[in-house]
Amino acid sequence: MEAAALLLVLCALACPHPLLARVVGDDEDGFAECNVFFKDQSPPEGFGGPSRVKICQKYNGEPRFATLYSTENKIPVYSAFRYREAAPSQGEGWLLEAQLDDPENAAEEMMEEAEAKESIGELGLHQSLNEDYTDPNYQPFTLNPGFLNEGDYQRATYTLTNAVPVPQSFRKSWSLEVGHIVKEALVQQCENGEDLYFVTGAVPSDETVNNKIAVPESLWLAACCNTAEAWSMGFIQKNNDVKLESLSMEELKKHLPEEVNIFTNPCGEGTENAQQSKVLETINQRRAEEAEEATGPFFRFIRFLARVVYGIVKTVFYIVWFFIEQIFNIIAGGICCLWDGAVSYLLAISGVLGTIPIDIIRVIGNILMGCVRTINNVLTVVGMILRVPLRFLLDLGNFPYLTLCAIPTVGKEIAVGVFGSLGLLIDSIFSLTGSSYSVTSFACNRFLQRLPGFSGGSDE
Template sequence: MWLSFSVVLIALAFPGLARGKVVGKGDAGFAECDGFFYQRAPPEGLALEEQGQVKICQKYNREPRFATLYSTRDKLPLYSAFRYTEEAAPSGEERWLVEPQIDDPENGLEGMMPEAEITGSVDNLGTNQALTADYVDSGYERGQLNPSSLHKDDTQIATYTLTNAVPMTPPLQEIWHWEIEALVSRGLAPHCENGKGLYLVSGVVPSSLRVKDKVAVPESLWLAACCDDGSKAWSVGFIKQVAAGNRLEDLTVEALEKKLPAGAQLFKNNCGQDRHDPKKLEEVLHSVKEIEADIPVQQAEKSATCDKTSTAKEESGFLKKLFYFIVTPIFKLLKFVFYLVGQIVKYIVHFLWHVIQMIVKGVFTFIKGIATALLNIFIDLARVAVNILNGIAKNIYNVLMITYRILSVPVNLLLDIVSFPFYTLGAIPAVLQDIASGVGGLCLLVIDAITNTVTNLNNVVSYLARKFLPKISSSA
């Protein structure tokens, strides 16, 4: 019991150790479990939101093992997609698990857990999924869609989950598991690189019959196989009508899809239809027919074994009921005590964690304040140093400018004195030119004066001559 309690605490503290994952509605596929589908494409036409379906990536020890589409309305898996690993005998230990998040998405448990260890800690447990109590004294067993006998080690353990189980009568369960195991291991895998390129999908068609008015009983069981080695491909389907007790019937995948909900397509591109090899498919069907011929004998042997087992069960049934009547109240009381202790420990851990966070936050704030103050001091010192250097530079500049101005006065005077002769000599030609221009102008003025004088005298003489000479000639 303490071990179970410890497992719950570990699961609460480390959700990454969970063995399954409910995929969000917004995700197109099955997250890490897409590799179990041919070309990573889940079947189409089977996932209907109005029927309350959830996608589960079944994981164990952090590794994906197979994928399941689960109906919360019928409380059974509609199909499970898986790969053939290696045939192995069951370990003998059946530790059935449930998926807490299907009933209580806010519980924080991100994967499957043993039902006995989470009862009381998960709200509405069993509202959307089947529980062990739904099968007790019902005449039905938990039949696996993905049989454990097709796997080994951790993958085999992962198949023991109620999200992989459907109600089957004991004879049906025995013959179904034998049929699937024989067909896959002896009829299909040997013709597909021993299962390396083999993709398998097994499912049910629910009926209106309910176990304890809760879990739907399958109307039919089916299996679809797709093999693609990269160069050639083939596919085959199987179906069993449960009510009629019929044998497993082999048929094409296309014919199988017509017996499922309208629009169903189990494999993308019909399992590489353009590369189908009829000869290879004929070999597969020949092996299947040989296995199907052995089924009636096996079925008779299983039925006889089941009859003997049922008689023994009836004899021990009263003792079991008496034992459960006495032990169950004690067990429930102990479970409640452990749950209460677990909750107390949980709250104490949360409280201590909160205190530690506050202390760490306070220390961080204190260190941050000291660091900020020291940084501001260094910044202010740097500013003061820069201002001092700037003042010194300005003073040096002013002194240099004054010195320059003082020294520039005699230098300019000396330059003027030295340049005076050159300015004087340079002015002589201009002066001589001006003197020559003045003398020339004077000469021109004298000439103009003489010319004007002569002209004027000539004009006077001419005038006098005109004035007096006519008179002299007329008087003669």
């Protein structure tokens, strides 16, 4: 059973997984099944509007994070997620949400732009497209950072409904700062990140990319450690700045254009505790170390070489990993095919073996019926052979009995015949005598009538 389960897992890994998302209706509570990414399942308040759409981002059929998307600015207002595990970004391709431009579309599956163009007429009317990011000064960047997720959760972040256009310099500084703060400070001070809730947002500016996508004025991050001693912190970075600013939640709200409440249920706002102080201490210590490392041309040269080596190693690693992944997919696919063939063969053999007892019983029944018919035929022949002498012997044995029994009957018949013959003889004699008498009487009468002088009346 363990081997079968392992093979099924390998088959699942070798096959592509669907990236899913769905637009949440206004009649549904919050973000529906994606409410689990908010503290106490309560989404932020104050971010609503006619051009805001709630999206429950999924991967492989499971919720991964929630996004409030602006169809006017073509960028997300915010994305909410839980901390899982940081991992290097894989640089996956960007996908689209079909229901934004086609509300009647029943498909909840995110799709590639080329595929969406075939089924949606006004594609890009309410969302950004890959072709909109043609400005070399801006690149799409995941608002829910892909580098703070791993596996399925990271793959789910690569959708344009979770992307904002940022300069390359901002992208690097934000990723570096947020990555270190989350992994080295927030996670360490919040029980290894098991109770961390994050909301990341973008403040739009008047600048656009291709007169369509709003360039963020700043990106912000709100973190809530939902433990017994709950505490929260905010971070914000301007588009033209390379420094991430640490703020309290009250201060962060002042930088947002709307009157909002990010954590609707209080998460330690307005209070200070030891964890917050340690987070700020970790951030300041790291920045001091970076500043110390950055001083002097020698250290800058060493850092440059380190980045070059890191880039080369990273590229080689990705190339090796690509070939390993392809080999693994080929092997896993072969194992899946072999497994399917083995299962089909075993099922066929099981079907054949299952009919053997029935065939054996049928053969035994035919043999017994044949034996019964043979015995019946033998007895019939023996009976036919013995029937003639038995009948003769029976007739011979019955002859004396039948003969003796027939004597009275024969004697009776003879007596009846004799007495019958005597009766007939007597009747004949009497009949002859009567006839003779009648003839004689008639003759005499006729004779007397002929005599002369004899008158009639002689008959009397």
